[in-house]
Amino acid sequence: xxxxxxxxxxxxxxxxxxxxxxxxxxxxxxxxxxxxxxxxxxxxxxxxxxxxxxxxxxxxxxxxxxxxxxxxxxxxxxxxxxxxxxxxxxxxxxxxxxxxxxxxxxxxxxxxxxxxxxxxxxxxxxxxxxxxxxxxxxxxxxxxxxxxxxxxxxxxxxxxxxxxxxxxxxxxxxxxxxxxxxxxxxxxxxxxxxxxxxxxxxxxxxxxxxxxxxxxxxxxxxxxxxxxxxxxxxxxxxxxxxxxxxxxxxxxxxxxxxxxxxxxxxxxxxxxxxxxxxxxxxxxxxxxxxxxxxxxxxxxxxxxxxxxxxxxxxxxxxxxxxxxxxxxx
Numbered sequence: 001x002x003x004x005x006x007x008x009x010x011x012x013x014x015x016x017x018x019x020x021x022x023x024x025x026x027x028x029x030x031x032x033x034x035x036x037x038x039x040x041x042x043x044x045x046x047x048x049x050x051x052x053x054x055x056x057x058x059x060x061x062x063x064x065x066x067x068x069x070x071x072x073x074x075x076x077x078x079x080x081x082x083x084x085x086x087x088x089x090x091x092x093x094x095x096x097x098x099x100x101x102x103x104x105x106x107x108x109x110x111x112x113x114x115x116x117x118x119x120x121x122x123x124x125x126x127x128x129x130x131x132x133x134x135x136x137x138x139x140x141x142x143x144x145x146x147x148x149x150x151x152x153x154x155x156x157x158x159x160x161x162x163x164x165x166x167x168x169x170x171x172x173x174x175x176x177x178x179x180x181x182x183x184x185x186x187x188x189x190x191x192x193x194x195x196x197x198x199x200x201x202x203x204x205x206x207x208x209x210x211x212x213x214x215x216x217x218x219x220x221x222x223x224x225x226x227x228x229x230x231x232x233x234x235x236x237x238x239x240x241x242x243x244x245x246x247x248x249x250x251x252x253x254x255x256x257x258x259x260x261x262x263x264x265x266x267x268x269x270x271x272x273x274x275x276x277x278x279x280x281x282x283x284x285x286x287x288x289x290x291x292x293x294x295x296x297x298x299x300x301x302x303x304x305x306x307x308x309x310x311x312x313x314x315x316x317x318x319x320x321x322x323x324x325x326x327x328x329x
Contacts, residue, residue, distance in 0.1 A: 003186065008040035008178040010152040011117075014159040015042065015079060017188045019049055022077065025163060028055040028068060029081030029117075038081060039178045041117075061087055065094035065116075072114040073102065077163050085118040085134065085172070092137075099168045100143035111166040115159070121174040121212055121262060122299070122306050135211070136269050138170045139240040145193055146240040148172040148211035152182040154237060157191035164190055172239075174212035174262075196243035198250065202232030205320070206250040206257050209235055210269050213260040219313035220260075224320060239269060244276055251281050258290040258320055260311065265293040290323045292316060 005013070018025045027045060029038070033056045037043025046054040057064045061082070068078040082088050088095070095116065102112040120135065139146045147162060147169060149155040155173070162169035199214070200221055209217035214235045221231035232250050236243065251257050257277055261270035274289035292311060299309045311319075 002183045004181045005152055005184050006040070006178065007149075007152045007155045007173075007180045007182075010156040010182075010184045011041040011159055011173070012037070012043060012045070013184070013186075014156040015045060016048070018077075018079075018160060018163050019045070019053060021188065023053075024075060025077045025079065026053040026055065026071075027079045027081065028057055028064065029079075030057055030059065030083055032056060032081055038083065039119075039175065041173075041178070042081065061090035062092075062094050065091035066098065068114055068116075069094055069099045069102065069112055072099075072112045073110060077113045077115070079115045079117060079159075079163060081117040083119060085120045088116070088118055088138075095168065096138070096141045096144070100141045103143060103167060112168055113163070113166050114168045115162045115165075116168070116170045117159075118170060118172055119175050120172050121176060122310050134263060135170070135172055135239060136263060136267055136272070139269065143167065144240065145169040145238070146172065147193060147238050148236060150177070150209070150211065150214045150235055150237075152180065152184045154191060154235075156184055157189050158193070158237065160188065161190035161193050165193060169193070172211055176212060177215075191237070194238045194241040194243060196237055196246040197235045198232065198246065199235045200231065200233035202230040202254065204230040204254055204256065205324075206232050206234060206247065206254045207320075208247060208257070208259045208270075208273060209233065210239065210259065210261045210263075211236075213262045213311070216311065216313045216316055217260050220316040220320070223313060223317045227317075227321065229320075229324065242273065242276070244273075244280065247273065247277055248281055251277055252284050255284060255286040256289075257285065258292065258323070260316055261291070261293040262311075263294060264296050265291070266296050268293040287323075290320065292319055 033046040259270035270291040
C-alpha cells in the first residue's frame, strides 16, 4: 500500500536508513541536533544515533567542510547540512579547491564520498542573505555532482544516491518544499544520478524546470494547454551531470524549448542548457530557446517583495505566450 509523507520526512527517513545500514555514514551541521531538526529533516536522529554520529558544529563553514572531507578521505560518508546555501560561500575553498579535486589530485586512486545538503530559494521575506540559489557556482566545478529533488520521492532517492556515490555531491533543497507531501516507498532505494524525468508528455513545446521551478512549470503547462499549446515537462533532477539526451529527444519531437530557472539570469543554468541544446539540435528548433530566470538584482526583505520578484506559473505563462506569439511573426 502506498503512503504519503512530506519532503522533510523523506529526507529524514533517507538519513535514518543510511545510518542504520552503514556505520560510516554520519550527519554534521549547525543545529542538526536541535529539537526542531532543521525543518524536521534531522528531528530525533541524535536520540537514535547519539552525538558522535549526529554532530553539531561551530560557525566555521570552511574549517568544518575541511573536516568533512578529511573524514570522507578516511572512509566515512559524511552528510554535511548547511542551513542555507548563502553561507556555503565560506566553505568554497574546502569544497571546490579540495573536495572536488581530491580524486584527480590522488591520481584517480582515492575517493571523497562527501554529501552536502544546502537549503535554497525564497522563504518568507528573509531577504538576499538568506534566500539565494547560486547552484550554478557549484555545478561549474568538475568533480562535484549537483542534484535538485522536487518531490518527496526524489528527496529520499536522490539523497540516498548522493551518499552512496564515491564523490562529492551537493543536494539542493528548496525550503518551500519541506511541507509538500507525496508518495514515498518505505524501502531503501536510490535514484540514478544524472537522469532527468519526463513529468508530462506534450507535442508543441519542451519546458525544462530547474529545481523548484519544475512545480511552477507543471502548473504553467496546464494554463498553456488551455491556450492550445501542448507542453512536455522535464524535471532535471540532476543539474550536474545534465541529462542532455532526454532534453534533446524531447526537443526533437516538439521543436521548441523553454527553460525556467530559479537563479539570476546572468550565467544561469537556463542559459547553459539553451546553448547546449541549440548547439546539438539547432536544425530541429523552430525558434530560439526561451530562458526564464530572475532579474540581476537582489530580493527585498518582505513577503510582498518576494511575490513581485520571483517567477510563478502566471508569470511563466505570460512570458511563454509573448515569446510564442512574437516568434510566430
